[in-house]
Amino acid sequence: MRMYLNKSFKKILLLLVLVTGVLGGLTQSIVEGQVVSGVVSYTDTEQNIDQQFTSSSSTSVTYTEKTAGLVFKVPDYFSVDGYTNVNPQSYVINWNKNIMLTKGENISISVWNRMDKRTMKSVYSQIISMDGCPNYILGNVCTVNFPADPKETSAYIKYFLYEKSLVRVMYSFSHLYEVENFKTIANSISIKSTKLFAQKDYTFLDKNAQTRESMIMMRGADTCGGLTDTNNPYDCCSSSEEGQNDANCTWYAAYKRPDLKGVITLYPGGLFNQAQQAGVPTSYNQPVAGSLIVWELHVAYVESVGTDSVTWSEQNCYSTNNAFNASVTRSSYTPNYAAGTFLGYILPSGSTNSCSGSNPIMTNWNTSGPLSCTPVSSLTIVPESRLQSINGDINIKPN
Amino acid sequence: MTHKSKYILITLLVLAVLIFVIGIFIVLNQSTNKVDNGVILDRISGPIDDGDKAVSTKLDNHLFYIKDNNILVFNLDTRTETKLTDYPKNLDYSPAYDESGNTIPTLNITAVKVVDENSIGFSKCAIVPGDYGCTLNILKLDTKEVTEVEKLNKDSNILNATFDSQDKYVYNFILNDQTSKKSFYKLVLVNGGTSKELENFEIEAYGRGSHPEDSEELLFSADSSNLMHISTASPRALFDANIYIYNLTNNTKNIVSNATQPAWLNNNSIIYRQFNSETNSGANLYEYNIDTKSTKKVPNTLENARFPTTLDATRIVYEEESNIVYLDLASNEKRTLVTNAANIKRISQDYVLYNEVTICNEDPNCGGIMGQFEYGKVFSLNIETGESIETSLDLLLTNTSSIYD
Numbered sequence: 001m002r003m004y005l006n007k008s009f010k011k012i013l014l015l016l017v018l019v020t021g022v023l024g025g026l027t028q029s030i031v032e033g034q035v036v037s038g039v040v041s042y043t044d045t046e047q048n049i050d051q052q053f054t055s056s057s058s059t060s061v062t063y064t065e066k067t068a069g070l071v072f073k074v075p076d077y078f079s080v081d082g083y084t085n086v087n088p089q090s091y092v093i094n095w096n097k098n099i100m101l102t103k104g105e106n107i108s109i110s111v112w113n114r115m116d117k118r119t120m121k122s123v124y125s126q127i128i129s130m131d132g133c134p135n136y137i138l139g140n141v142c143t144v145n146f147p148a149d150p151k152e153t154s155a156y157i158k159y160f161l162y163e164k165s166l167v168r169v170m171y172s173f174s175h176l177y178e179v180e181n182f183k184t185i186a187n188s189i190s191i192k193s194t195k196l197f198a199q200k201d202y203t204f205l206d207k208n209a210q211t212r213e214s215m216i217m218m219r220g221a222d223t224c225g226g227l228t229d230t231n232n233p234y235d236c237c238s239s240s241e242e243g244q245n246d247a248n249c250t251w252y253a254a255y256k257r258p259d260l261k262g263v264i265t266l267y268p269g270g271l272f273n274q275a276q277q278a279g280v281p282t283s284y285n286q287p288v289a290g291s292l293i294v295w296e297l298h299v300a301y302v303e304s305v306g307t308d309s310v311t312w313s314e315q316n317c318y319s320t321n322n323a324f325n326a327s328v329t330r331s332s333y334t335p336n337y338a339a340g341t342f343l344g345y346i347l348p349s350g351s352t353n354s355c356s357g358s359n360p361i362m363t364n365w366n367t368s369g370p371l372s373c374t375p376v377s378s379l380t381i382v383p384e385s386r387l388q389s390i391n392g393d394i395n396i397k398p399n
Numbered sequence: 400m401t402h403k404s405k406y407i408l409i410t411l412l413v414l415a416v417l418i419f420v421i422g423i424f425i426v427l428n429q430s431t432n433k434v435d436n437g438v439i440l441d442r443i444s445g446p447i448d449d450g451d452k453a454v455s456t457k458l459d460n461h462l463f464y465i466k467d468n469n470i471l472v473f474n475l476d477t478r479t480e481t482k483l484t485d486y487p488k489n490l491d492y493s494p495a496y497d498e499s500g501n502t503i504p505t506l507n508i509t510a511v512k513v514v515d516e517n518s519i520g521f522s523k524c525a526i527v528p529g530d531y532g533c534t535l536n537i538l539k540l541d542t543k544e545v546t547e548v549e550k551l552n553k554d555s556n557i558l559n560a561t562f563d564s565q566d567k568y569v570y571n572f573i574l575n576d577q578t579s580k581k582s583f584y585k586l587v588l589v590n591g592g593t594s595k596e597l598e599n600f601e602i603e604a605y606g607r608g609s610h611p612e613d614s615e616e617l618l619f620s621a622d623s624s625n626l627m628h629i630s631t632a633s634p635r636a637l638f639d640a641n642i643y644i645y646n647l648t649n650n651t652k653n654i655v656s657n658a659t660q661p662a663w664l665n666n667n668s669i670i671y672r673q674f675n676s677e678t679n680s681g682a683n684l685y686e687y688n689i690d691t692k693s694t695k696k697v698p699n700t701l702e703n704a705r706f707p708t709t710l711d712a713t714r715i716v717y718e719e720e721s722n723i724v725y726l727d728l729a730s731n732e733k734r735t736l737v738t739n740a741a742n743i744k745r746i747s748q749d750y751v752l753y754n755e756v757t758i759c760n761e762d763p764n765c766g767g768i769m770g771q772f773e774y775g776k777v778f779s780l781n782i783e784t785g786e787s788i789e790t791s792l793d794l795l796l797t798n799t800s801s802i803y804d
Contacts, residue, residue: 233604235637250606265582266556266573267606267632273556274575276505279528282493296798297609316608317637340609341798 224251225315231258233265237317247315249299253292256301256313259349260292269296272343281347290348296340456516458802459747463511463519464794470511470521470538473792475746475779480791483519483543484508494528502527510560510570513802517541520548520562522570533557533572537565549589558630559615563623566591571617571628573602584634588626588647597626597645597652602634610638612674612681614660618804622666624648625689629661631674640674644689655687655694660705665712670697672705681705684717686728699726699733708743708751716743716751716782721758721772723751725782736785741772742796745803751780754796755789 222228224236225247234251250268254261263278264271272294276282287293291302293312300314388397460475469484486506495503504525511521518539525532533556535549548565551557554577560570571586586598613631620627626645633639642655655661659681661671668688672681684697684704697704700719707717713729716736723736723743742754755775777792 234606237607237637248606249608250604254604265575265604265606268608270556270558270573271606273507273524273526273531276493276526277528277531277554277556277575279494282505284489284491286491297613299608317610341795 221248221251224248224255227252227255229255229258231261233261236315248317249315252313252315253299253301257290257292257346257348260346264346268294268299269340269343271299272346275346280349282344283347284344287345288347292346294343294346296343298340302345455748456802458513458516460750462744462746462752462792462796462799462801463513464799465508465511466794468506468508470508470519472540473790475750475752475790478791483538483540484545486523493526504532509557511800512560512562513800513804514562514565516802518565519800520560520565520568522557522560524557529553531556535560535568535570537562555585559617561617561619561626563619567623569597569617569619569626571598571630573634586628588645590647605632605634605637607632607637612638612640612659612672616661618663620663620666624666627661627663627669629659631659638674642669642671642687644669646689653689653692658685658687660707662707662709662715664709664715670707670709670715672707697726697728699731706741706743708745710745710748710782716745718743721756723753723780734785736782737778737780737787740778740780741774744796744799744801746779746801747803749782751782752777752790752792752796753780754778 221232221234221236222230224232224234229251232251232254234248234254236246236248236251250271253271254264257264260275260280263280264274266274272282283291287302287305287310289302289304293300293302293310298314298316300312302310302312304311462473462475463483464471464473468486468488469482471480471482473480486508489505490503493505495505497503504527507524507526509522509524511519514520514537518537520535520537523534523536525534530553531551532553533551534547535551535557537546537548538544539546548568549570551572552574554575555572556575557570557572560568562568567588567590569586569588571584574583574585576583582602584598584600584602585596588595588597610631614629615631617626617628619625624647626647628643628645629639629641631639635641640657640659642658642661644653644655645651646653655669655671657674658671659674661669664670664686667690668686670684670686673683673685674681682702684700684707685694686697687694700717703719704724705718707715709715714725714727716723716725718724718741719735721741722738723740724733725736726733737753739756739758740753741756744752746752755778756772757775758772774795777790777794777796778787779790780787
């Protein structure tokens with residue numbers, strides 16, 4: 001019996017062990033299934049970096065961290081190779097940096113590139129001899145490729161080190177066409193490291209690129225759809241890519257309404273809210289010439305208003321209809337379904353339905369209220385007997 | 400103890416262990432089903448998961464949408480339209496003032512999303528000069544009571560929102576900081592009253608007209624462990640062909656590049672249309688597995704297969720050649736359900752809605768800026784029989800919501 005009991009208990013124990021093992025295995029697989037290696041952490045962001053380019057030389061670049069007033073000089077081992085003119089239509093920039101970090105420290109790298117009319121060929125970093133390579137191991141080098149978007153690249157990645165590691169950050173990109181239009185808006189690489197900078201975050205700006213402040217000014221395209229506007233904040237859609245026109249509705253709206261630059265900065269649907277929040281007059285059904293007509297996905301400029309029609313001009317990026325390549329005048333397509341929901345009109349500055357200050361007189365009323373205000377230096381009061389109606393308008397009879 | 404008693408005791412002990420083991424597996428199985436069924440019963444956002452045959456809900460065949468500044472619901476069964484809110488119509492002009500000189504806000508209702516069988520969420524901006532006045536709100540369907548759950552900064556212009564539950568939701572917005580004169584894009588997760596920024600980066604002027612491959616989605620997975628976001632017209636790029644998948648459990652982000660028009664297929668995978676940045680066009684449907692980070696092409700889809708909509712973990716409908724096509728991913732069964740149709744909106748386990756389309760054939764007066772289609776009335780489509788019936792709805796289905804979104 002003892003033998004039997006022992007055997008039974010062994011079986012029970014074996015069963016329990018198996019059950020525990022299976023459950024343990026299930027638990028383990030669930031946990032592992034939640035771990036996504038080689039992905040971007042969003043617990044930190046690179047936007048807390050606020051450095052300003054102050055000076056540069058051939059061997060080093062000095063930056064000032066504005067918040068703390070800390071002056072930082074790029075060490076010699078951070079090399080900026082600068083532009084290498086491989087051929088008349090190609091530029092290459094390479095950066096290298098080696099950092100020795102120990103276990104428990106971390107390094108994060110962010111890259112921001114924005115250029116006008118260029119193709120980003122490669123932006124990548126390499127980490128040497130690092131445990132837990134996020135993506136793949138090529139020899140003993142762990143390489144992470146940042147996404148290479150033809151028009152713009154912004155990437156952020158963070159490595160947690162599990163052993164003492166020599167980290168080499170390499171950053172390179174090349175530009176392959178339209179040399180005459182080549183304009184670097186900004187290239188920056190931000191390296192945050194617990195080792196080097198004692199919790200401080202720093203951004204390295206390409207000394208050949210613009211400062212962040214000037215980047216804002218230079219952000220938009222100067223020429224779009226055959227028109228020129230050097231202060232336009234928007235980009236145009238490059239004609240170098242199939243299916244795109246060298247035009248953009250938001251660029252054209254800013255071109256036609258320079259008074260709104262600095263006020264409207266968003267996609268079409270968002271700029272209607274933005275105009276209202278900024279106090280720019282808007283209307284849902286009373287456009288006047290000079291208004292912007294806004295849809296959820298499109299914006300155009302009102303050239304004229306008829307008794308039952310509105311004529312506008314516009315640009316558009318991606319039309320399959322050649323009539324919309326650039327600056328054409330249209331008035332006939334169904335507004336709601338063509339470009340999302342119709343939102344309304346952003347009126348010319350000065351349009352208002354309540355009058356005050358130097359424009360005290362409300363004129364041109366409709367059922368919703370006054371449509372415009374008129375500045376006056378004097379006010380004439382006449383008896384009702386001197387009023388007359390001509391074609392529905394009230395006028396003062398001549399003396 | 401007799402031999403018999405010992406034998407009974409051992410038998411009982413073994414039975415107890417077996418019952419315990421079976422109990423554990425039942426509990427585990429129930430918890431799994433709870434997640435899947437929770438999609439239906441608690442919050443139907445995203446697809447029905449593996450093996451789950453859809454359970455009817457009282458919001459089947461209901462479509463929520465915005466009209467004239469208010470939220471309405473259309474019941475396909477009764478063919479009736481019900482107004483759920485009673486916001487005043489905007490005045491023609493903004494800024495507008497009342498008789499006392501106070502500013503009358505301009506209302507802008509967006510992001511209507513079904514939260515659960517009893518409520519919907521939405522964003523509302525009551526804009527006055529200097530204040531976007533944006534809030535996130537929950538509307539109880541039985542009482543029509545609206546509760547404000549989030550009030551944004553006066554300089555924050557909301558873009559989109561989606562709700563997992565009444566206290567777990569995500570929204571993104573543009574902050575035009577008047578102090579620093581800088582603008583920021585932010586994506587915020589609120590869970591049980593705690594806010595967490597998933598994205599926060601500085602932006603500059605951005606914006607363009609629409610593109611045929613555009614996509615705008617912000618959706619929790621069925622088990623709400625992941626959040627998927629795509630905005631091809633985002634401030635990141637003129638065409639941001641990336642799907643951002645946020646793992647809300649371990650705070651990581653995964654990026655699926657060269658992609659547009661995604662939909663959750665199940666908790667672990669999405670189906671999307673590939674986007675080629677070189678040619679600036681999309682092609683075919685692909686399936687991406689979050690766990691393995693692997694992508695595979697969906698067989699039997701043509702190059703212009705677009706806008707996949709999940710019916711369950713193995714069945715989808717999508718647009719192809721201006722048709723709505725049914726595809727069973729397991730059996731590869733494929734059939735065209737209806738021609739000249741677009742903007743699929745699933746409203747029950749059996750029905751989808753769609754917009755009838757007229758193909759422009761390069762008519763310059765047709766199709767507006769996109770030049771491809773003119774969208775027409777809304778039809779209901781029985782997926783099984785292929786029967787289409789015209790409804791009284793005259794709206795674009797792209798900005799509508801059902802319990803299956």
